[in-house]
Amino acid sequence: MYSKLAWRNIWRNKRRTLITLASISFAVFFAAIMQSMQFGSYGRMIDNAVRFYTGFIQVHHSxxxxxxxxxxxxxxxxxxxxxxxxxxxxxxxxxxxxxxxxxxxxxxxxxxxxxxxxxxxxxxxxxxxxxxxxxxxxxxxxxxxxxxxxxxxxxxxxxxxxxxxxxxxxxxxxxxxxxxxxxxxxxxxxxxxxxxxxxxxxxxxxxxxxxxxxxxxxxxxxxxxxxxxxxxxxxxxxxLDEYEVMDWRSMMPELIQQIELDYVSGKIILYILYAIIGFGMFGTFLMMTSERSYEFGIMVAIGMRRFKMQLTILLEMILLGLSGVIVGIILSLPIIIWFHYNPILMTGDYAKAFENFGIEPIVPFSMDPSLFLNQGIVVLIMSLILGIYPVYYIQRFIVTKALRK
Amino acid sequence: MAIIEVIDVKKVYNPDEIPVEALRGVNLQIEPGEFTAIVGPSGSGKSTLLNIIGGLDSPTRGKILIGGRDISEMKESQLIDFRLNNIGFVFQSYNLIPVLTAIENVAFIMELQNVSKKERNQRAMELLEEVGIAEQYNRRPSQLSGGQQQRVAVARALASRPKFILADEPTANLDSVSTSNLLDMMAEMNEKEKATFIFSTHDQRVIDKAKRIITLEDGIIVSDVVKSNLTHVSE
Structure with a gap:
């Protein structure tokens, strides 16, 4: 009943839910594509370096x-x-x-x-x-x-x-x-x-x-x-007095630095996208909470414990967030799959820049499942953090005041 | 034995700022099977008294005994469970969960009591039949008229097999036909099921139907009349 209640509550204001879902899906769509491209190119860089030259590990004379x-x-x-x-x-x-x-x-x-x-x-x-x-x-x-x-x-x-x-x-x-x-x-x-x-x-x-x-x-x-x-x-x-054992990371510190630098700049864009999701979700949760204070009052009055209400509203948030993630991932999948099998071929100056770093000038997209899993985890954590407000509200509201609204 | 005993209850709002005395020493006893209306002008303390009897608010002073148990000493979580199992509520309006159908609204309270799905659906349907709204069992509140919604609310209030039902201005938003039908239905439940109803109301039609009328003014009971034998119970 609680999951049914949560799911239906999400859809009691269809337009608002669709707008929120669209904002989450939009952000997840771009985040997934961006990360897929980033991780795909990192994978390619590493693969290039490891496959063409160093191997994963080398042993040398000290x-x-x-x-x-x-x-x-x-x-x-x-x-x-x-x-x-x-x-x-x-x-x-x-x-x-x-x-x-x-x-x-x-x-x-x-x-x-x-x-x-x-x-x-x-x-x-x-x-x-x-x-x-x-x-x-x-x-x-x-x-x-x-x-x-x-x-x-x-x-x-x-x-x-x-x-x-x-x-x-x-x-x-x-x-x-x-x-x-x-x-x-x-x-x-x-x-x-x-x-x-x-x-x-x-x-x-x-x-x-x-x-x-x-x-x-x-x-x-x-x-x-x-x-x-x-x-x-x-x-x-x-x-180890006679030999040194090095992994590919220590043999190619420049490559790792380059990846890390690029990763940080990607992270900043990712945080902006997550902020978009966060504000969208928070606005919705704020409205969902304030417009239902009378209903919360009724529910506590008839005998629903506050923690059950808190669980229900957290479930609403998680369902809403994860629905957005699923839609975003479904939208991004065809593009990611296409560019995974048909990598972007760089030309002109971009290609030269790649080659200067010793990397093939192609950008394949990664299909690492962790890409999608990470989106789900981030939105789940955001839902739980943003859920603190309604959970706090439900914990603190005074029934008689809520019933007067 | 009285199921509700209100003993010298006083309620003061804003005691540290500008104190407002909503109740000034109310004493009252309700027997099982009563059909009682608490009446009085706005600000007389009707809703405050109902809230305190229902464990939604606590008295500044005094005791509320329900079935002999003092609820003014209970913690909130105990009170919620106590209300669930002992008190039915019907509020002025919009008191159903809008996303649940009529039968789900009635069954919901039994789910809170951990009644099995089969049993709660069966009882919910029976109650909807009793309040005359079985055909609309699968409709959501927005698809029901105000009168129909209040019938569902009464069915829900009865679903937990409470000791009594508190109804705060249940007819305030109903037209005269719906009001009359709702009151007839509640009176029938009172007669047949021996369900105890306590109303707070301004509505003359409710007052006409009630068997006992308690009048509050400025936080004190100014009259308490049992209609059947026209006995004055207290001052």
């Missing part, structure tokens, strides 16, 4: 991250890698040797980032095979290189041509080599696309005179939620 030098590389210990691979939630452990070198072809030379990889393991992390636009993928057996498209264009080099590389190896040794180009990779991130050279791990160790050494071991996990647990297990297995 001090390597601050001073990325081959002299800070670590020995490649098979038993250690196997032990790390056995940790639950770890999909793949990806060994790398990374450094820099000059790459030349005919009269062109350019500074490049050289990454020595285990081709299959690396593909499990970065899906690098999908980026191959020409030629063949690497194998451990063949001493060849993959070039990024921008670099190949700059050097005017093609499949089968020989790339000359020159750099500094481990402990100051000269690093000189000639490698046939096996394939061309296309990366959406300009930095990667303009300067990447991939070669088999063994080849890179030979090239840099760093046999049996790695600069990083990256981890492939199912999702970001598993990072903390895996970090603890990895840390427990390693001597």
């Amino acid at each position: 001090g390597y991250w601050d001073e990325k030098s081959l002299d800070k590389s670590m020995p490649e210990r098979k038993e250690m890698i196997d032990s790390l691979r056995r940790i639950q939630s770890v999909q793949e452990v990806v060994p790398r040797l990374e450094s820099f070198a000059l790459a030349s072809y005919q009269d062109k030379t350019k500074g490049t980032m050289v990454v020595g990889i285990d081709p299959e393991a690396e593909n499990n992390l970065t899906r690098i095979k999908d980026k191959l636009i020409d030629g063949n993928f690497l194998t451990n057996e063949k001493e060849a290189v993959l070039l990024s498209e921008g670099l190949a264009e700059y050097l005017k080099i093609g499949i089968g041509d020989t790339l000359v590389m020159l750099g500094q190896g481990y402990h100051g040794a000269s690093a000189v080599g000639k490698f046939p180009v096996e394939g061309i990779l296309k990366f959406p991130i300009p930095d990667l696309n303009n300067q990447s050279v991939y070669m088999p791990l063994k080849t890179s160790q030979w090239f840099y005179a760093a046999e049996g050494r790695l600069t990083a071991i990256a981890f492939v996990l199912n999702n970001a939620d598993e990072v903390e647990g895996v970090m603890q297990e990895v840390t427990a297995k390693l001597n």
